[in-house]
Amino acid sequence: MQHLNKYSNLNKKSIQPSNNVAVISTSLVKNTQWQFIALCLYLLSQSFTIPILAIGSWAAWLTLSDFATVLLVLTFLLSYRHKKFLVASSANKKICVTLIFVLLCCIMSYLIYFSNLIDPDANGIRLGIYQIYRLVEFLCVFGVTAQVPLTPKRINILRQIANFVLIFVCLSIILTFTAILPLGALTAHLPQGKDIAGAWSEYARLGKIGGIGWGTISYNHGCVAAHVTMIAALRIHLGLGKQVIFDFSLLFVSLIACFITESRTGFLGMLIFLLIYMLKNTNYTIIAISLIGLLFGIFTLVGLSNLDSVNLVSVEGSVLDRQTTLLDASNAENLSGRDSIWEEKIKFLNQEPLRWIVGTGFGSAWDNGVDGGSAHLLFLHIILENGIIGLLIFSILFYKIIYFLYKNELHIKPIFWVTIALLVTSFTQEIFYPVPAMGSFVGFYLCSVAIALRKDIKTII
Known part of the structure; x- marks a missing residue:
């Protein structure tokens, strides 16, 4: 009877208005252990997103994330028969x-584009x-992750991962930037040459020049910085504010990593997120400022001491010179030609006003305009296709993602704020679009x- 009363009290808590x-039962949690292991492997795979198996086109070469996604789906299907109900939240x-x-709208857009295609080699x-x-x-990753019961013990494991x-x-970004770890060594297992390796050939080519802060993530520095952020x-989020000093330390190391990727918008996104975190933890602001000075001081000394052997000057100039152009963002010369690309894309849309309404088809950006390619502005790219x-x-x-994060996320809402920061960076890149440059x-x-x-998971025996 006592056991039933305990269950009844817990059940009353589970139907509160938040429905969160x-x-x-502990047996249900145990039956999803392989699914949780697959989720852990997926998070671990984010440490190395360079392709590991060259099959098909270079843009679709298989990564650890791809294999981890397959494991997520398989373990979900195998454990689904044990589920008496789904544990996904209402928001998810x-x-x-x-x-x-x-997804269905994108498929429809592509089919319409394909049915009206004139060039068979487009x-x-x-x-x-x-x-x-x-x-x-991506839909599979989201759907399966939403179904994994995350107990406090499992949250702690995810935090350690x-x-x-x-x-x-x-560390990989710092090592490749300082040329301690040769950039080309990270893609030595892949086919070489631009005709075969496409953009991944840049690892070997630029690695010969010197250090480039791409690390183990991507050939696109915007993607690298976004990934770190x-x-x-x-x-x-997973720390729940229990280790504020350690959190600050991680954020400042992340800021340095984003800085040396040479992605200005990526660095800005990380800086925005850090400033928000500092404002949410004002008691630690002095410590935060001290850590910023200490870490940047150490980094400067290391850089100066290795000036002759380290590529502190990139292809486009010094990293510091490049990043300080953020202070003059309105200057068209600091847009790396994006203003010309935007003008060309808008001119293309204006040629047929209907394009503004329905676009030219999902995946068609590389067929349109004088030079084709991305619009380098998320919202314009979406309109284009x-x-x-x-x-x-x-x-x-x-709107739904931001609304539910604001209403339901715990602590200082890190995922909510990082979403806002990343949307700011989307004005110069397609950060939330499935283009090859953004990988997974x-x-x-x-x-x-x-x-x-x-x-929140409450377990009963």
């Missing part, structure tokens, strides 16, 4: 439904398939959102 508590369910709707044919493949993968991944990634935000209709659907998706970043972001919006 699930009372499940609603976002999942919206993601499915987004780049958009392959790119559209690639983007749909990535969206399916996030510690390792963040430190490993930041996202790992840091997830780590702060999917029109204002597509931008409206995207806005609905992110969107999947990792959605995984973090699913974790942040999880239900």
Whole structure:
């Protein structure tokens, strides 16, 4: 009887208005242990996102994240028969439904584009398939992560993994920047040459020049910085404010890593997130400022002492010179030609006003305009391929994500704030779009959102 009363009391808590508590048996948690292990492996895979197996086109070469996603899906299917009910929160369910709707709209857009295609060799044919493949993968990551029961013990394990991944990634960026770890060594297992390796050939080519702060993440420095920022935000979320000094230390190391990637918008995004964290923890502001000075001082001394052997001057000039252009962001010369790209894309849209409404088709960006390629501005890129209709659907998706994170995320809402910071950076890159340059970043972001919006798990025997 006492056991039944205990269950009854827990069950009453589980049906509070927030609907964010699930009372499940320890046996159900045990039956999802392989699913949790797969989630742990997925988070671990974010420490090395360079392809490990060259099959097919270079843009779709298999990474550890791809294999971990397969494990996530397989373990979910195997453990599903043990479930008496689903543990996904109401917020995660609603976002999942919206993601499915987004996927279906993108497939429809691609089919319309394909049915009206004149050039059988258009780049958009392959790119559209690639983007749909990535969206399916990201949807699976989100959907499965949302179903994994995360007890306090499991949260602690994920926090330790996030510690390792963040430190490993930041260290790899510093080592490749200082040329202690040759950049080309990280892709030595892959086919070489631009014709075969595409953008991944840049690791070997630029590695011969000197140090480049790309680490083990991507050939796109914007993706590298965004990845570091996202790992840091997830780590702060999982820590729940219990180790503030250690959190500050991790954030400042992350800031340095983002700084030396040479991605100005990526560095800005990390800086915005750090400033928000400092404002949310004003009691530690003096310590924070001291750590900033100490870490940047150490980094400067190390750089100066290795001036002759370390590539402190990049292809485009010194890292410091490049990053300080953020102070003069309105200067068109600091946009790296993006203003010309935006002008060319808008001119293309204006040629047929209907393009503004429906776009030219999912994956078609590389077929359009004088030079083709990305718009280097997320919202313009969405309009280019999917029109204002597509931008409206995207806005609905992110309105829901931001709303649910604000209402339900714990502590200082790190995933909410990092979403805001990353949206700011999207004005110069397609950070939330499944383009090859962003790799599996969107999947990792959605995984973090699913974790942040999880239900609290109460176990009973």
